[in-house]
Amino acid sequence: MKIGEASSASGISPRMIRHYEKIGLMPAAIRRDSGYRDYDEDDVHTLRFIGHARDLGFPTDEIAQLLALWRDRARSSADVKTLALARAAELERKARQLDEMREALVALATQCHGDSRPDCPILGGLEAI
Template sequence: MNIGQASSSSGISQRMIRHYEKIGLIPPAVRRNSGYRDYDQRDVYTLRFIGRARDLGFPIEEIRTLLALWRDRDRPSAEVKKLALSRAAELHARAAALESMRCTLEHLADTCHGDDRPDCPILHELEWGTP
């Protein structure tokens, strides 16, 4: 199948497929006599794997590791679990940071009169770090 078909089947854009080839995340596609890339079902499975890993927040280098573990049928599952738990902890920390920012913004908005007066605790916080 050509790159457009591989893209449709995997849910990964053509641009990203080319990028993944360029950075060595996936092997270069076999080329037809015409020079066009030719993908098979195994390539589509790999692209779907990458897409799901990206959706779960794994960065490229961890996806590279996951791909190696996926291909190694003798790998201990403990390595995979360790990566997943590490990513979950990272996401938890980011979620907590986002929640803190949301609470701060809501507090600042609550302290702002939001009228024609120039005094604004939101801008004061951004300038000085205190409302």
Template sequence: MNIGAAAKQAELPTKTIRYYEEIGLIRPAARGANGYRDYSNEDLHILRFVQRARGLGFGVRDCRELLSLYRDRNRASADVKALAEQRIAAVERKIEELQSLRETLCHLVERCTGDDRPECPILSDLAAESQ
């Protein structure tokens, strides 16, 4: 299976697949007589695996870990769970950060009349001497 077809199956751009190969996230694909990459069903599993892991917000480094656990028949599921829990914690931190940002922005927006006059508490606050 050529890279284009594999890309469709895995819902990944061909560019991204080649990139993953380049950085060693996935193993180099087999090559046909014409030099084209040739993907097996096993390869497709791996590609989909990575696509989904990335979709869940795991970084490429995490994906390496996950893939090596995936391939390790002697893995402990606890290790996988730990990675996922770290991910959850990071997501939760990010959510809180964004919620606090949202709060601040909303307060600023509420105080701005939003008309054709130049006075604007948003700009004033940004430019203020302190805080």
């Protein structure tokens, strides 16, 4: 199948498929005589795996590790679990940071009258930060 079909089947944009090939997450697709990339069901399965890992917040280097573990039938599930728990902890850290940012913005917005006056505690708060 051509890249557009692989994209539709996997949910990964053609641009990202080409990017994943360029950085080595995906092996370079076989080229048809016409020069078009040719993907098979295994490629689509790999693209879906990459997409799911991306959706769970894994960065590219960790996706590469997960792909290697996925392909290694002699892998230890402990290695996979370690990666997943580390990613979960990082997401928890980011969630706390986002919550602190939201609370700071709400506090600044609460101090603002939001009327036609030029005085704005939000801008003053950003200036002080």
